[in-house]
Each structure stands twice: as structure tokens, then as C-alpha cells.
Amino acid sequence: MSDDFLINLVLATLALPIILMVAFLVILLREQMAKKGIYIEILGLTSLIVSATLLAMWAWVAMAPGGEASGLIRAGVGWTHQFEIWKDKFSLDVHIDALSLYFILLANIVAFAAAWIVAFPRRGEPFKDSAFFYCCLNGFYFSMLMVPILDNLIGLWIAIEFTTLFSALVVGFYYTPSAWEAAWKYLIITSAGIGLALLGTMFLAHAIKDPSSIQGLPDSVMNWTKLLENHNKLEQSFVELSFLFILVGYGTKAGLAPMHTWLPDGHGEAPAAVSALLSGVLLKLALYAILRFSILTNASLDSKEFTSNILLGAGVFSLLIAAPLILKRNRFKRVLAYHSVEHMGIICFGLGIGTPLALAGALLHTLNHAVTKSLMFLAYGNVISRYKSFIGPSIGKNEGGGGKYPTGALRKDEDDADKHITGILRIMPWTASLLLLGGFALVGAPPFGIFVSELMILLGAMQPPIMGTLASPTGLPDWAILLAVAIFMLTTTLIFFGLTRHLSEHLLGEPPKDLKKELMNIKDKLFWFFFEFGPLLFLGVFVVAGVLLVAWLGLINQCVAVLQRMG
Amino acid sequence: MSLQDWTGWDWQSLLDRSAQLLEFLLLLTALRITLTSSIDGIINTYRGQSLILAAVTALNAGIELKKKNSFGPEAQLVILVIAVLPLLLAILAKPLLLRATRSAASSPKGKQPMMFLLRLPFRDSNFREAKQVWRDASEQSVRVRALDAVAFIAIVALAAYVATWFNSKPGGKSIRLIGLTVSLSLHFVGLYIMTSKRDLISQTVGLLVMDHGLYLGLVNIVTVPVPAIFFAVALFCYTAITFVILYVMVPQVRFVEGTIDLNKVARDSALKG
Numbered sequence: 063m064s065d066d067f068l069i070n071l072v073l074a075t076l077a078l079p080i081i082l083m084v085a086f087l088v089i090l091l092r093e094q095m096a097k098k099g100i101y102i103e104i105l106g107l108t109s110l111i112v113s114a115t116l117l118a119m120w121a122w123v124a125m126a127p128g129g130e131a132s133g134l135i136r137a138g139v140g141w142t143h144q145f146e147i148w149k150d151k152f153s154l155d156v157h158i159d160a161l162s163l164y165f166i167l168l169a170n171i172v173a174f175a176a177a178w179i180v181a182f183p184r185r186g187e188p189f190k191d192s193a194f195f196y197c198c199l200n201g202f203y204f205s206m207l208m209v210p211i212l213d214n215l216i217g218l219w220i221a222i223e224f225t226t227l228f229s230a231l232v233v234g235f236y237y238t239p240s241a242w243e244a245a246w247k248y249l250i251i252t253s254a255g256i257g258l259a260l261l262g263t264m265f266l267a268h269a270i271k272d273p274s275s276i277q278g279l280p281d282s283v284m285n286w287t288k289l290l291e292n293h294n295k296l297e298q299s300f301v302e303l304s305f306l307f308i309l310v311g312y313g314t315k316a317g318l319a320p321m322h323t324w325l326p327d328g329h330g331e332a333p334a335a336v337s338a339l340l341s342g343v344l345l346k347l348a349l350y351a352i353l354r355f356s357i358l359t360n361a362s363l364d365s366k367e368f369t370s371n372i373l374l375g376a377g378v379f380s381l382l383i384a385a386p387l388i389l390k391r392n393r394f395k396r397v398l399a400y401h402s403v404e405h406m407g408i409i410c411f412g413l414g415i416g417t418p419l420a421l422a423g424a425l426l427h428t429l430n431h432a433v434t435k436s437l438m439f440l441a442y443g444n445v446i447s448r449y450k451s452f453i454g455p456s457i458g459k460n461e462g463g464g465g466k467y468p469t470g471a472l473r474k475d476e477d478d479a480d481k482h483i484t485g486i487l488r489i490m491p492w493t494a495s496l497l498l499l500g501g502f503a504l505v506g507a508p509p510f511g512i513f514v515s516e517l518m519i520l521l522g523a524m525q526p527p528i529m530g531t532l533a534s535p536t537g538l539p540d541w542a543i544l545l546a547v548a549i550f551m552l553t554t555t556l557i558f559f560g561l562t563r564h565l566s567e568h569l570l571g572e573p574p575k576d577l578k579k580e581l582m583n584i585k586d587k588l589f590w591f592f593f594e595f596g597p598l599l600f601l602g603v604f605v606v607a608g609v610l611l612v613a614w615l616g617l618i619n620q621c622v623a624v625l626q627r628m629g
Numbered sequence: 630m631s632l633q634d635w636t637g638w639d640w641q642s643l644l645d646r647s648a649q650l651l652e653f654l655l656l657l658t659a660l661r662i663t664l665t666s667s668i669d670g671i672i673n674t675y676r677g678q679s680l681i682l683a684a685v686t687a688l689n690a691g692i693e694l695k696k697k698n699s700f701g702p703e704a705q706l707v708i709l710v711i712a713v714l715p716l717l718l719a720i721l722a723k724p725l726l727l728r729a730t731r732s733a734a735s736s737p738k739g740k741q742p743m744m745f746l747l748r749l750p751f752r753d754s755n756f757r758e759a760k761q762v763w764r765d766a767s768e769q770s771v772r773v774r775a776l777d778a779v780a781f782i783a784i785v786a787l788a789a790y791v792a793t794w795f796n797s798k799p800g801g802k803s804i805r806l807i808g809l810t811v812s813l814s815l816h817f818v819g820l821y822i823m824t825s826k827r828d829l830i831s832q833t834v835g836l837l838v839m840d841h842g843l844y845l846g847l848v849n850i851v852t853v854p855v856p857a858i859f860f861a862v863a864l865f866c867y868t869a870i871t872f873v874i875l876y877v878m879v880p881q882v883r884f885v886e887g888t889i890d891l892n893k894v895a896r897d898s899a900l901k902g
Contacts (some may be wrong), residue, residue, distance in 0.1 A: 257867075
């Protein structure tokens, strides 16, 4: 795989979603355009083709056997390229190593499934014929892909900031009071977090003792690769302070407790495809940013103890907060959102433990959770579409009220909306089967991927205290690690019962009286299979195939090597 | 006789002390925003804060000029961005927030609310109605001023502690203690305002106060020219997003919720648990 191929692929990855976004924007602004719906459908299909192509290309990069660029990625050094925007003054610096490749693949897998499910929405779906929705979705896709590609840490911050903007605009898309309340809360809390992350990045900039000694174009001073090469030229106390601000800042976006309060509202109220992207991808990209800073911090301090302890503490705290909230009776999408807090806690737990097995388990868990949670949100989104006539006016477009202070849709119904969603197994057996599969996978039941990754994390955590085969980077005494492991096992067990109970309430039982299994003709069946069930099946394959580690182990091992870099 | 002969200070010291005085005024404006319950008062104080911030940036530019006898195009760009952005917010914040409050009027039937809201005008006699909404919300607001004052003092004390710690480290001496204290204070006070105020407009002002903390942070923390440019670009993007929030999101929330009173929204909310 040549340099040119990667350059063109990066350009395509950044340019194509922008082009689609602009196309949708043009349609949005031309309100009186004839045959608007058809153009939106064509562009929706184009978005699907673009995301499929990018996924295939990046998957090929991961599997490509030879070539200089491929060799650099595999060797842990990474492939770096400068796109010169302003000669000798400003360039866009790109860095692809195993870790960024892993997250690019993760983002593309979920984005492809999301693009697939919104490509041809059902009649009556609020975002059907909405150029605004697709414009924001493509903007969201573009900004998500920028995060793992850019080398510059300030560019990374800008990319994450844009994900906040685009995602907030679509969280409230259903135009109900609760949707916009959720969007507002999401925006306020994540903007506060992002501000702290920027302060953290400023502290890191101040940590550079002598910028003139960092070689390269002047604007590459804040490049991650340059900072890592020159880690011994960073003032350690500022690096530590920077990491603390970064963890709180990006941790807010990653859904770590106690900054997670936006998560159940944001994920619960958004359209299903958006919830899948938020939970499956955005949380992981915020974690990616934390990982980049943790590698730098470890190199600068010449020790992993500081970051390991903090990540372990954040992980354990998130697990403790999420467990009771999942057990509580709640709307199913909110339960799934609290699950995301739990799983982010599990990932941080693994990263904090820091042994190679735990790191590999944490990275594998990142992917497993992304695909499983996305499957659950998309499948449940299909269920809601089917049941919506029994849920009430809260789902669907709200035109806004009249009068001096319009009050919008009926609010009280929303609280009880979910209790009408029962007997899914009878009404939608295929979708229910995938929901069941995803549910078992999510609670860590064997033989699914999440079980495997959790087991790897547990075994990795046991290595220092029990097996004595390896010292934990945390530097904590054995009893502390065992206590953390006990909390991990207790919370994951409790959560098993919580989600199982919630899921059974919806899957089993009698469906609403007048709701019958849909009778579909051949054309409807084909449409359903390809555009509603197809994306779920695609994700379902990953949920099951997560067991087959062979395809991922090589890449994960390379990612672990990147995480353990000390310079 | 030179300035030094008159006052005992040289130009650099004078500029330095002036900057410190203005930074202290920034803190006072933040205190006023925290304690006051009148929405109009909060916004007007915020505008004053923006103007003071622009002046602080200009003074810092003067200090830089005096130190090095020139500042390169990079520093000029940073100063331009950091001085101009608060000025823009000072001018546009109030009309945008009045416009957002006014968005309560229903959209014509069949029109997408988003497109209707994007085209809401600025200049409008209905701004009187919006101001009445603000007055009503202010009258209903119950503030425990003592609690707000204690929270403010605690935040400033914490910021001062962090700034002192920072200043005590090698490499930290180049940062002005008061500047960093005020920057961190504004950021956290903005966060407190967002969480403690219960109307949409005041929460938005809290977000804008946080932005001021970041602008001041750039001026005080990042002492190297080149990353400063990138941070200026980042803050420009952040401000652009703030304008989108003011222009699109706030009217949207106001339109759908039908009120700026977030207590009422919370009482009626289905988002419990």
C-alpha cells in the first residue's frame, strides 16, 4: 500500500462527507425546490455508498500486507503526512497509527450501519425528507472522522467541538419538549467539558519548555507525534495538570461519571441512528483523545502510575454510579444510555489496570460495545417506529403551539410511553431476536465479544495480585486491585440482572391489543429486509464474530504497543 | 520629565497594573452576574465584561510590544481574534437573546420550525414583549444571594490556589498570577451560573462567561506564539459555535418549551431518572 493511496484515502475521508453536507445544505436553503424528496433520497443513498466505500478502504488498509506506509503503521511508528495549506506557514498534519486506524474502523462500522438505516426511512419517520437532518448527520460523520486522523491536538479539540455542535442539532430533532430539553442539557454540559479540555490543552502548550528546539514547521509544535518525540522537553507538573483537565473535559464527552448526566437524556431522546452514533462512536472518540494525552503524560513522567491510577479511579466510580441507575425502572433507551456509562467505566478500568492483557481487553471492549450498543439502539428504533401509534403524540414532528407561550406536545404521556412496548417477540420476531442477541451480548454473556473482552480485562487485572506474573502500572497494593476487581464483578453482575429484566418486559408479554404482526407483500418484505433489518444483521454479525478474535488481535496488539509507548 | 519621573513607574509597569486592575474588574462583573436576578441586568453586565476583556487583550498586546519592541503577524492575529470576538459578543449578545425570547410566536402552519426560526428578524417592536418575558422571569426567580456569594468566593479561592501552584513551578513564573486566577475563575463561575440559574437566557450568559475565561486563558497561559495562533483558531471556532447556539439553539429551545423558565420545564419534564 503506497503513500499516495493513503493520501488519497485521507483526502476522500475528509472531503466526501463535507461535499454531501454542502449538498444537503443547498437543498435545505432552497425551500421551494421541486422534487426535494427525491434529491434527498438520492443523496441519502450516496451517503450510504460513501460510508460503505470508506469502510471497505480503511478495512483494506488494516489488512494490507505490504508497502511502506503499511509497514510504518504496523511498526507502531505510524504514518504521518503534511498537507501544506500555506507554504512554510500552515499545514494540516495527519498521523495514522494502529490506534487511530482502529478508531477509524470503529467509527466507519457504526456510521455505515447508521447511514444504511436512514438511507430509506419509513413513511412517517420525522427525518424523512429532512435535508437538515442529513446535513447535520454528514457534518457529524465528517467531524468524527477528523478526530483519529489529525495529528495536531488543537485540531483534535476543534473536531470534537464540531461533533458537539452537529450532534446537538440532531438530538432535538423530534421537536418535542423533552427532546430539546435533552439537546440543551447535552450542549451545556458538554460545552463546559470541552472548555476544560481546551484549558488542559493550553496547559500542555505551556509545558513546552523550548519550542524552538522542536524541529519541523512551527505549527507542528502541538502535534502529538512531535510532543511525544520531545517528551523530555515538557515540564512535568504542567503535563500532570493538563491531564487532569483533559480527563474531566474529554471525560464529560466520554460519559464518565460524574460528568455523565447529559448521557441518558441525549441518547434517550435522539433518533435511533443518532443515539447509535453518540453511544457507539462519539464516546469512544472522546476516550481516544484521553488516550493520546495519557500516552504523552506517561512518556513525560516516565511512568504510567499517574494516568493508570486516575483512569482506574474513573472507571470504578463510573461502574458504581451506573449500577443502581440501570436497576431502576426507566425507559429502555435511557437504560441503554446508562449501560454506556457502565461500559465506559469497564473500558477505563481496563486501561487503568494497564497490563497488556487488560489493555487489549479494553480496546476490544471499545469495539464490542460500539457495535452491540448500536445494534440495540437501531433495533429498538425500529420497534418504536412500529409501535408509535400506541405511544402517543410525543413521537413525531411537533409543529410548535400557538398562543403566547406554546407548550408543545403532551408531556405526561412521554413518561409512560415505554410501558406500551410489550410482546415485541410476537409482533417483530426477527428484530426481537437481534434485540435478544444484543441484550445477552451487552450483559457479558458468553460466547459473545463483550464476555471475551471483560474476561481479558479481569484476567489482566488478576495478573499482578494473584498470579504475580506482572507488576501493575498503577503501583497500587494487591488489596486495592482486588477491591477494584470485586467492585467490577459486583457491578457487572447487578447490571446483568437489570438489563435482563428491562429487556424481558419489552420482549415478552402480550402486545397492545390492536397491534398485529405486519402483513407485507414481497416488495415491502424486500424493502424491510434490506433497509430496516439489513443494518441490524450487519451489526449482529460483528456482535457474534467478536468471538473470532483472530481478525482483530493483530491490530489490537499493535494498538497496545502504541498505548505503551514511552517516547 | 518622563512618566517614570512623575510616577516612579515605567510604561510596562503602568500597562501591567492597568491590565491587573481591569482583570479585577472582570471578577467584579462576574460577581454581579452571579448575584443579580434581573435578566436585563445580567446581560448588560456581561456586555460590560466583554468590553473590559477586549481592553485587557489590547493592554496585553501593549505589554508584549513594550517587551519585544514589535510583535509578529502571529501575535497580531491572536490579538485581533481575542480582542474582536468579545467585542462582537458584546454587540450581538443582547439582540440575539431578545430574538430568541421572541421566538415564542408560533410558526405559520406547514412551515418547518427550523426554517422559520432561522429567518426570525432582529429589529422588531416585539422585543418589548421579549423584555416583558425577562421581567416576569426575573420577578419569579428566587435567589439565595448568600449561597451564591459563598460559591463565588470558593471558586475564586480555588482558582487562586491553582494559579499560585502553577506560578510556583519552574516555567510558571512567566504567567501573571492575577490573570490566571481571573481566567480560571471566569470559567468556573460561568459553569456555576449555568447550573444555578433557572432560566434559559441566564444559562446562556453563563456559557458566554465561560468563553471569556477561555479567551483570558489564551492570553495568560499560552506564552508561545505559534500554538497561540492555533488556540486563537480554536477559540474562533468555539465562538462561531456559540453564535450558532445563540442564533439557532436558544430560539429552538424557547420555541419548543414555550417558556424560558427551566424550573417549569423541569416540573413538566419526562426526563426523570
